[in-house]
Amino acid sequence: MKKINFTIVIFLVYFFTLNIQGFAQDNTSKINEYMQVEINRFHFRGTILISQGDKVSFSKGYGMANEETGTPNDLHTKFRIGSITKQFTAMAIVMLQEKGKLNFQAPISTYLDEYPIAWQDITIHHLLTHTSGIADFTRDPDYKTAMRSTFTVNDLIARFKDKPLTFKPGYTFDYSNSNYILLGHIIEKVSGMPYEQYLQKYIFSPLKMENTGYDHNEKILLHRASGYTLKKDIVINAPFVDMSIPFSTGGLYSTVEDLLVWDKALYTDRLVSKKGLEAMFTPVKMDYGYGWTIDSLNHHKCIRHGGWMIGFNNSIMRFPDEKMTIIVLSNIDSISANTIARDLAAILFGEKYVDEKIAEGFKLNTHTQQTYIGQYEVFPDLIVTICKEDNKLIGKITGYPEIELKPLSEEEFYAKEVDARIFFIKDGEHKVIQMNIQIDDWKKEAKKIK
Incomplete structure (x- = not known):
């Protein structure tokens, strides 16, 4: 009897192993087929990494990191991650709250030397959740010209501090990069350290994220991807942007492997407590928490954020219940990394993605x-x-x-x-x-x- 049971167990293990391998191979084939369409239609170039459980189930580079040198994208390519930066800024704020250096519900005037009267009821919580009503400086008519110039943090704040609020603080949601510029400034004021140094010392170094940091135009950075855009369906170099402009709202670079390290850390208390993580991942208005959107994708809980930057388009999409993460980093700004991540998730869940639904x-x-x-x-x-x-x-x-x-x-x-x-x-x-x-x-x- 024991022998029969043991034989059955061996058979079942073998059977399910074959099925899992078949499932993985089938998904790989579907992903490759899907990505080929993205390459043909939208000139996709970049790197994708998918993690399921404790294993990387898919990772691949596409196209060139630099067209002129013929350098291909791979797992070590460093991309400007745009607004994915916001989740690191939010984490720094949560860390400072837990150290007793600031309070989410305190007026931002507590931490600023100068501020307009219109800001007196705005709290750090409002900045984190895009519910402050502060106008987004990247929507200014002259932004495309201004982005070529070097700005100090005070220069950036001066571009929007005297504009009227678009609504009463806390009333509604309006995604504004100005909010996270102010948060970076508050991090510097409260910690006494430059923004990038604070992140390096308290987030990147402890997690050994050795290929993540603040991007500077003049810095020689090994494996840095060049940014591209489309003009009449032809790939061209993206316009220049001075990296002092995005600051704490979009100034970081990273790799898919480093962002996976970041993802894994968010399941632990290595940086902040469980209560701190709950604050980050609690949606307020329009599904936005602290530096993350928290909603669902086809009934699967999803914690995600995109990161558009001139020449780049990125996405990190986390499914905590399944412990699945999809990271898409691209060095062409005319594609939608969020759409790609969402469609890849549909493939992995055995569901239909947008083009299939339209068809x-x-x-x-x-x-x-x-x-x-x-x-x-x-x-x-x-x-x-x-x-x-x-x-x-x-x-x-x-x-x-x-x-x-x-x-x-x-x-x-x-x-x-x-x-x-x-x-x-x-x-x-x-x-x-x-x-x-x-x-x-x-x-x-x-x-x-x-």
Whole structure:
């Protein structure tokens, strides 16, 4: 009897091992097929790493880190990670809170030498969660010119400190890079250390993230990727940006392997307590916590953030219940790393990704389609008109090309031209009251006004 049981156990282990290997090989094949489409259609170049449990299940470099030298992207390539920087800034703030150096709920005026009266009710919590109402300096009309110049932190703050708030602090969510510039300044004031030195001493060095740091234009950095963009479907060098500009909102570089080290540390108390991590990963408004978006992807809890930077587009997407992480770092800014990460997750979960859903052609009934027609206010000076043409929903904004909204379900739509997800929201009486727009980590509620 014991011999029979042992034989059965051996058989079952062998059977499931074969199935797991087959599953992994099948996913690898699907991922390679998907990525080839991204390369052919959007000129993707970069590095991808997928971790499941304690193992790396997929990692691969694509295209060139530097087109002129013919250097390929690989696991050691260093990319500017853009707004993924925000989660490190948020972690530094949480660390300082736990050291008793600051308080999330304290007014930021406590830590600033100078501040406008309009900021007197803004707290650190408001900055962390993009609920301060402070205008985003990267939306300034002259930003594309300014980004070529060198700025001190005080110079950066001066660009937005005298602008009126866009809403009362705490009222709503509006993703603003200005918030995280102020957080970096507060880190320096409270710690007495330059921002990059604080991160190096208290985050990167303890975690042995040896290939992560603050990027400086003049620094010779081994394995640094060059940034690219598209012009009429031709890959060209991305415009120059002085790296003093992004500062604590987007100034870091890293590799997929170092970001995996970071990911693993977030399951432990190596940097902050469990309570500190809970604060970071608790969504406030529009699913945003402290430097992270916390929502779900096809009913799987997802903690994620994108990182766009001129010449680069990145994403880190964590599924804590499954202990699965997808990291996409790319040195071309015209692709959507968040979309790639989301689609790869769908493949791994055995679900359909966006292009597959579109190919299926979800049929929206005429009555439902009619309820979405109207005007929606994104900003007071930006109105989106939804209309029906040739039995399709079309989005129109004065001065911009028309965009088709392709239905993924009755309430969810996809606008491929701008890589946006559109959700129509109804009240208790099934009347459409607003349209929620999501482009990477930027989310906006647009109320129906007509």
